[in-house]
Amino acid sequence: MLDAKATVGAASAATAPRAAIATEVAPTKSAARTPAIAIVLLGTGVVGGALLKLLNTPAAVSLRLVGAANSRRQQTDLPSLASRSLREQLNHQGDARDNAGLLAALDAGGAAIRVIVDATASSTLASRHAEWLARGYHVVTANKALAGGDLSGWRALQAALAHGGRYGDSATVGAGLPVLSTLRRLRSCGDSLLTLEGVFSGSLSWLFNQYDGSRPFSALLREARQLGYTEPDPRSDLSGEDVARKLLIIARNAGFSLGTDEVDVQGLVPEPLRALDPESFLARLEELDAPLAKLHADAKSRGCVLRFLARLNQRGRARVGLVEVPPTHPAARLYGTDNQFALTTTRYNTQPLVIQGPGAGPEVTAQALLGDVLALA
Numbered sequence: 001m002l003d004a005k006a007t008v009g010a011a012s013a014a015t016a017p018r019a020a021i022a023t024e025v026a027p028t029k030s031a032a033r034t035p036a037i038a039i040v041l042l043g044t045g046v047v048g049g050a051l052l053k054l055l056n057t058p059a060a061v062s063l064r065l066v067g068a069a070n071s072r073r074q075q076t077d078l079p080s081l082a083s084r085s086l087r088e089q090l091n092h093q094g095d096a097r098d099n100a101g102l103l104a105a106l107d108a109g110g111a112a113i114r115v116i117v118d119a120t121a122s123s124t125l126a127s128r129h130a131e132w133l134a135r136g137y138h139v140v141t142a143n144k145a146l147a148g149g150d151l152s153g154w155r156a157l158q159a160a161l162a163h164g165g166r167y168g169d170s171a172t173v174g175a176g177l178p179v180l181s182t183l184r185r186l187r188s189c190g191d192s193l194l195t196l197e198g199v200f201s202g203s204l205s206w207l208f209n210q211y212d213g214s215r216p217f218s219a220l221l222r223e224a225r226q227l228g229y230t231e232p233d234p235r236s237d238l239s240g241e242d243v244a245r246k247l248l249i250i251a252r253n254a255g256f257s258l259g260t261d262e263v264d265v266q267g268l269v270p271e272p273l274r275a276l277d278p279e280s281f282l283a284r285l286e287e288l289d290a291p292l293a294k295l296h297a298d299a300k301s302r303g304c305v306l307r308f309l310a311r312l313n314q315r316g317r318a319r320v321g322l323v324e325v326p327p328t329h330p331a332a333r334l335y336g337t338d339n340q341f342a343l344t345t346t347r348y349n350t351q352p353l354v355i356q357g358p359g360a361g362p363e364v365t366a367q368a369l370l371g372d373v374l375a376l377a
Contacts, residue, residue, distance in 0.1 A: 036377055038111035040067035040102045043120035044087045046228075047142055047171075050366035051119060052087055060370065062377060066109045067102040071122075074098065076105040099128070106137070113376050117369055118143045130156040133165035140168035140372040142365055147172060147252065148245030151259040154252050168372025173246045174339045174359045175202065176368025182355060183253055186345055193254035195344040196312040197352075200246045202337035202360020203229045203237040204308040208322075209334055211306065217292040218285035229337060229360060233278040238288075239267040240308070240320045247310040247318055250341075256316045266321030268292070268308075299324040307331040330354060337361070 041048055048068075055065055067076045068086060073094035075081055083089060095101060106114045116132055118125055118141040126145035130153070133139055146153045147169060161167060173179050183193065199205045206229050210220050221238075224230050230237045244263045251258050268288070273281055292306075299306050304324035309331060312318045325332050331340055339359025342352040358364055 036062040036111065037113040037115060037373060038064050038066045038106055038109035039115040039117050039373060040069070040106050041065065042069055042102075042116065042118045042125055043122075044068060044070045044090055045119070046362045047365045047369070048119035049087045050362035051117070051369050054366055054370050056084065059374070063373065064109060064111065067105040069094075069097055069102060071120075072097055074102060076101060103137075113138065115140055115373055115376060117141070117373065119366075119369065121145065123149065127153065129167070130160035133157070133160035133167065134163045136163065136165060138166045138168070138376050140171075140369055140376075142171035142369060144172045144242070144245040144249060148248045149260065151257065154248075166376060168369070168375065169249070170372050171365050171368035173200070173249055174341065174355070174357075175361060175365045176371065177339060177341070177355055177357050177359060179250065179341050179355055180253055182353070183250065183343065186343075186347075187254070191345045191347050193256075193312075193343060193345055194314045194349065195352075196247075196250060196254075196310070196341065197331075198310055198341040199307060199331050199334060199339055200243045200310045200341070200359070201237060201308060202339060202358065203231075203234075204243070205334055205339060205359065206337045208306050208308055209336065209338075211292070211296065213293065213296050213300065216286065216289045218289050221285055221288070233281065235269050235274070235278075235281060238269050239274075240265045241267070243308070243310050243320045244318075247312060247320060251312050251316070251318060256312070258316060258318060262316070263318040263320060266319070268322065295322065303327070305332050307334075330356075 041051065044052065054060060055063060065081045067074060068081060068090065070090050073090050074097055075086065075090060075094045080086065080089065115138045118129070118139065120143055122143065123145040126143045126149070129139050129141065129146050146157055157167065169180060170176050203224055207220055207224055211217060221230070221234055225234055236242060244265045247263060248258055248260065270287060270291070273284060273287060276284070296306055302324065304326055306322055307325050308321070309323050310320045330342060334340055337358055337360040338356055340354065340356045342354045344352045
């Protein structure tokens, strides 16, 4: 089909006047003003900044950014939005933050497809997703707070989807690894998830892939933070709450109506360190060393290694925490920030279906967001 079109085009070029050819190749100004997909971006942090770079590539030629916002300021001026320094500009100039203004810009764009991209971790913004879907907007997100939060929020999301809006959530689990899409495909074919096990955190994967007792855990944690693998406050990772949200998102997509209180979360932050301000916590990281050193030594004495696993069984029992696994276990053979999702289903029951790959990083997460936006066309 492509070759045939190329041949026809070549034949036309041979006989058509040059002016006509130029008219066919170059879009008119009015066409250029009407993109197929208009988007507003909420969040211009690490992931949002990576997405802005992708919007300046040929892959995003059908998209028009009509609004962008950080937590304090926003921009809807098209020339400013086209600037490659938009992220930096929003730090010191732009209108005061106002969702209504962003949605007005989205409506005024004339695009057939209007998309709100949430690249934040804000629970306040996540609580608006269902409302936006009900109003006819599409939502693409890396924000886990709604789908992985209270069960009432999940149910509100499912009800809102009946209005026609689509929810792009590939970036919420595995930084875009094809976990949710695979699970949905299996369910549409009549398959059912029986059990799930895996490593759902890139930062915790890296930490325990590296931790062999030769260096204190606190030293590895500081290194992971410097490399950008953890949140600025590593308790966001160490608490296990982020992993629990991912587990809830997968479980709910598989048909398990689990509430947040039904996930047993065994975090790694001792009670005395949980209520500290971030600076005080970072100053006391060494208090993590002795408990983890003992767990490591005990596991090693049994020929095992430590891994931070999420597990869901057939009865809907969900658990997140540190466990010992033998060297033959799939999670014992991970590398770097790899995530791993082992799905045992009615049809994949002799051996699980394993999805594995980098599960952290702004570039792959931003790519997942872009892919979900493009899939709306």
